Amino acid sequence: MALENLRALTFDTGGTVLDWHNGFKSAFQQAGKRHGIERDWGMITNELRRRSMQLMLNLGEFAKPDYRFDDAHRKVLDELIDEFELQTFDEQDRHLIAYETPHHFNCWPDFPDAQAKLRQKFIVASFTILSYRLIIDTARHNGLNWDAVFSCEGIGKYKLLPESYQAVTEYLQLSPEECCMVACHEYDLIAAQKAGYRTALVRRKDEWGPGSTQTELTFSPDILVDSFDELVVALGVK
Structure with a gap:
């Protein structure tokens, strides 16, 4: 055909x-500025995206999915916050980055x-x-x-x-x-x-x-x- x-x-x-890159990176920068923290936000942004994708691709192959992409964003963000010593990011910051930001890309x-x-x-x-x-x-x-x-x-x-x-x-x-x-x-x-x-x-x-x-x-x-x-x-x- x-x-x-x-x-x-x-x-x-x-x-x-x-x-997604500029959206997430800007959100990280804003949260970092709020708490006086500097990191390689571009690298952290790409790591958030990469790991979230890994949680989603081929999901449902062996069992019914019990989470959606929004949940993957939050799970990975919490992991990255611990890895990169960003624990001062509070619930407001985390919700903004993981949910509000991608919903307004x-x-x-x-x-x-x-x-x-x-x-x-x-x-x-x-x-x-x-x-x-x-x-x-x-x-x-x-x-x-x-x-x-x-x-x-x-x-x-x-x-x-x-x-x-x-x-x-x-x-x-x-x-x-x-x-x-x-x-x-x-x-x-x-x-x-x-x-x-x-x-x-x-x-x-x-x-x-x-x-x-x-x-x-x-x-x-x-x-x-x-x-x-x-x-x-x-x-x-x-």
């Missing part, structure tokens, strides 16, 4: 659409206009390991309009499990080949490709902070672009 037969675009949302500036254009031709859905409430709140914060939100929280099987990708195509009543997974993460796209999806990799070079290292791709996506504006063009939308 050729790309012109696509019916739906399913977007990874954390990282691909939302700028800014999206990448090239996304809202592209989303509006893509919705003229495709079903445009969020397909994410983030919680439902986080996607709702960030959509309202950024003025985003999703045609649908598919959170692995509701599916009960988290990426990269094939059941999560299969569930979304069933909900959309489409074949996998009619769906294109859009992400900046290679591992997400490889799993989607194995499930029969078309794939579009949109590079987010600053996802892990300015000057983040770009790794060599180990697979070939159907579309490879450096911005959402380029994705719009690649999909033939005016």
